[in-house]
Amino acid sequence: MSRTVLCRAHPSLALIKYWGKSDSRRNLPATPSLAVTLAGVHTETRVRPATVDCVVLDGAEQPRERYAPFFEALRRRLRTDLRFHAESRNSFPTAAGLASSSSGFAALAAACVRAAGGQLAAQELSALARIGSASAARSLFGGFTLLPAGARAARQLFPEQHWPELRVLVAVVGAQAKPLSSRQAMEATRRSSPFYRAWLASAGSLLAEAIEALQRRDLERMGGLARLSYSRMHAALLASEPPLLYWLPATVTLVRECAELRRRGLGAWETIDAGPQVKVLCLAAEAAQIAAALQEAVGAAKPACGEQPAGGRILECRPGPAPEVRVEEE
Numbered sequence: 001m002s003r004t005v006l007c008r009a010h011p012s013l014a015l016i017k018y019w020g021k022s023d024s025r026r027n028l029p030a031t032p033s034l035a036v037t038l039a040g041v042h043t044e045t046r047v048r049p050a051t052v053d054c055v056v057l058d059g060a061e062q063p064r065e066r067y068a069p070f071f072e073a074l075r076r077r078l079r080t081d082l083r084f085h086a087e088s089r090n091s092f093p094t095a096a097g098l099a100s101s102s103s104g105f106a107a108l109a110a111a112c113v114r115a116a117g118g119q120l121a122a123q124e125l126s127a128l129a130r131i132g133s134a135s136a137a138r139s140l141f142g143g144f145t146l147l148p149a150g151a152r153a154a155r156q157l158f159p160e161q162h163w164p165e166l167r168v169l170v171a172v173v174g175a176q177a178k179p180l181s182s183r184q185a186m187e188a189t190r191r192s193s194p195f196y197r198a199w200l201a202s203a204g205s206l207l208a209e210a211i212e213a214l215q216r217r218d219l220e221r222m223g224g225l226a227r228l229s230y231s232r233m234h235a236a237l238l239a240s241e242p243p244l245l246y247w248l249p250a251t252v253t254l255v256r257e258c259a260e261l262r263r264r265g266l267g268a269w270e271t272i273d274a275g276p277q278v279k280v281l282c283l284a285a286e287a288a289q290i291a292a293a294l295q296e297a298v299g300a301a302k303p304a305c306g307e308q309p310a311g312g313r314i315l316e317c318r319p320g321p322a323p324e325v326r327v328e329e330e
């Protein structure tokens with residue numbers, strides 16, 4: 001049986017970052033990651049059976065080779081010969097460091113399996129999505145998730161209701177696609193950064209404490225550990241040859257603004273992925289005040305060469321759900 005299926009999935013924001021692979025052929029992560037699935041931003045993917053595999057993202061056909069391992073694994077898993085046409089839209093800038101590949105492959109995996117008339121448990125969908133992008137393994141679950149180092153699938157640690165007051169403010173400081181994909185940059189870090197080994201060694205040591213901070217809903221502790229994780233990841237990137245720097249002037253402005261907000265007693269804890277955007281962890285009661293301060297700071301920041309002025313778009317997100325799948329046409 002085959003059908004048209006629509007899936008909406010939410011990006012997975014890592015508090016403790018995945019950066020590096022223990023097995024690049026199977027796309028297994030070298031570091032454990034701890035993340036929150038974000039409501040307020042999403043990818044929507046419509047899938048139907050077709051004669052060739054084709055993925056169109058925000059109107060642009062995607063390179064076949066990026067998706068081939070995923071589609072091959074999908075067919076092996078479902079024991080089918082079906083090919084798929086997928087049309088995908090992000091509610092946020094694509095490939096700019098907003099974890100679009102996490103929600104993208106999660107939506108694709110969930111939609112393709114249903115479009116083929118199959119049914120897989122969330123763990124199995126997670127393992128399938130991981131072949132596309134390891135962060136996508138986490139987006140198959142709502143709330144707070146863990147993808148252990150070397151694991152084939154993620155799992156949920158706490159449901160989205162665990163910490164209803166948590167907010168993530170996403171400051172979009174540049175909407176251009178990143179110059180280097182996470183995958184390429186991870187490989188460059190492994191190959192050429194003398195800090196890569198130190199990064200791997202330190203990544204695991206943050207995890208146990210971060211899980212405990214999450215369990216206690218301790219923003220200050222969780223925020224401090226999230227800062228260590230992203231700072232060490234970017235330090236390893238910066239030490240690559242050639243040096244890899246995703247940040248824009250407005251990124252630095254916002255890192256400093258968060259420090260200033262904390263000095264004034266507000267709980268604003270930033271984290272940064274493979275792009276210039278800054279995501280700020282805070283609590284609902286302070287979210288409006290912090291968002292206004294970030295907006296003002298980013299609005300005043302000088303744009304980098306060739307960049308549009310940042311404009312200060314702040315999205316407010318909260319812990320979100322697992323992907324939702326709807327069969328549109330039988």
Ligand code: DP6
Pocket residue numbers: 012013014016017018019027033099101102132133134135136182183186273274
């Ligand atoms: C910085 O999951 O996009 O967002 O597995 O190669 O597709 P691939 O990488 P991807 O990397 C995400 C890196 C990160 C940190 C994180 O989400 O844990």
